[in-house]
Amino acid sequence: MxxxxxxxxxxxxxxxxxxxxxxxxxxxxxxxxxxxxxxxxxxxxxxxxxxxxxxxxxxxxxxxxxxxxxxxxxxxxxxxxxxxxxxxxxxGMGEGNVVGEASGSMTYLPITKIEKPIIDLQVQDVKEWYDEIISQTRRFATLLSGTNEYTEENKLYHYALREIVRNVFEHSLADECYLCGQRWADGRVEVAVIDEGVGISASLKRSFEIESEIDALRKAIKPGVSSTTKIAEADNIYDNSGFGLYVLEQLVSSFGWFMLGSGSAKIVSQGKAMREQELNFDGTYIGLRLNSAPRQFSGILDDIISQGEHEAEVSGIKTTASGMSKFS
The missing domain is CATH 3.30.750.24 (STAS domain)
Structure with missing residues (x-):
């Protein structure tokens, strides 16, 4: 055996x-x-x-x-x-707590399933869809920030989780995703989110020519790049602008490391260095490690988005960050 x-x-x-x-x-x-x-x-x-x-x-x-x-x-x-x-x-080993049984604390977020909110755009506004995601991720941000107060650190984790989760449901075709996290005594925080959907390469092929799965990851963290970038405006029901992953990579890599993987490809960004690796995975995963949190998250967010909008314009993509990507 x-x-x-x-x-x-x-x-x-x-x-x-x-x-x-x-x-x-x-x-x-x-x-x-x-x-x-x-x-x-x-x-x-x-x-x-x-x-x-x-x-x-x-x-x-x-x-x-x-x-x-x-x-x-x-x-x-x-x-x-x-x-x-x-x-x-x-x-599937069936031992210990079932997923969702542990409630978490100010030091850890157990494996938690988030299901895609159901929305009928015939009778509902897309804002109701966003509000449901915001409601679910706000509690997790409180656990990871270690405080119930809406501090700059709390805003950061809420922004990160909200953007990752909505990115999953807007692009992956998955109806659920899973997340978990840990906060250590010295203030370091690590968060992971996975979905078992179509993957980034298949998603971006709606709008771009994709040479390989690593090429898809390189594109995914560029400003203004999204599976909806080149489709009809009427089909972009979530008003996606392609700034979520760009902002997270820029922000997190300055204070720790950012990991993105899908299919056979994986990238890890830390400081000004980016490594490309191979790892076979059906779906998409994102990992964030922050060794410290920025004291002025909202100001840094504005700067990153402004720079990203300029980069997108220079590269020929005529778009600006959506209201949700700017909202902290």
Whole structure:
């Protein structure tokens, strides 16, 4: 019987070898998944690995293949943490809390499912759709900022989560997404959001010629680039302007790191450096790490959008950021 070991920790850059093992043994008759090797888990690595594993486990079950597990019930803090956050339920192992059972605290946001709001544009205004997303993400921002007060830090996390979630539902064709997060004692915060939709490359092909999946990611973080950039205005029902991911990459990479992945491609932006990597994932994931939060988020947001609108104009894209992208 083949054994697949968890990596030493679930992190931003630790999943490639683990994913290759999963892919190579997708149809092996009998597999033992050994969790004992895991020692630590970060939100981005955990959620991305979880989505990969849940599809892998589902495929094996549907095809009558045997998958056994070991070590998930150890006394290690990491396994207790994963059981509490809903990880083993999320991937289909059925251990610990179910997704959504843990309520979270001022130090962590457990794995949480957000469902796409239903809107009938015949009788409702799109603002009602946005209001529903705002309502859902505001609570999560409070957890991550560590305060109930609407501080600049609270505004930042609310803006980030709101823009990521609405980006998912406007472009991915997915009806749900998952997020989780962690706040450490020193103020560092990491957030991850995944969807299992069509992916960025397929989405952007509505408006652009896409050479590869890495090319799609490069385009996705440019100002004014969206799946709706070149479609009829009447079809752009959410008034999307293509500034959400651009703003987040510019902002977050200045205070920590920004990760975006879809299909076989992944980028990590930190400071002025950007790395391009490979990692096979069906859907899209975004990871954010902020080592510190800007004290004047609203002012920085205005500056980034102003610069982005100029860059878009220079590149021949005649658009300005939507009211929602400017709203902090």
């Amino acid at each position: 083949k054994t697949i070991f968890f990596p030493s920790h679930f992190g931003r850059d630790t999943l490639n070898s683990f994913f290759k093992q999963l892919e190579e043994n997708l149809n092996a008759p009998e597999i033992l998944v050994d969790c004992t090797t895991l020692n630590y888990s970060y939100p981005s690595g955990m959620l991305v690995a979880g989505s990969k594993m849940r599809k892998w486990i589902k495929h094996r079950r549907e095809n009558g293949l045997i998958t056994k597990k070991k070590g998930y019930d150890s006394d290690k803090k990491v396994h207790g943490y994963l059981r509490h956050l809903g990880f083993f339920d999320f991937i």
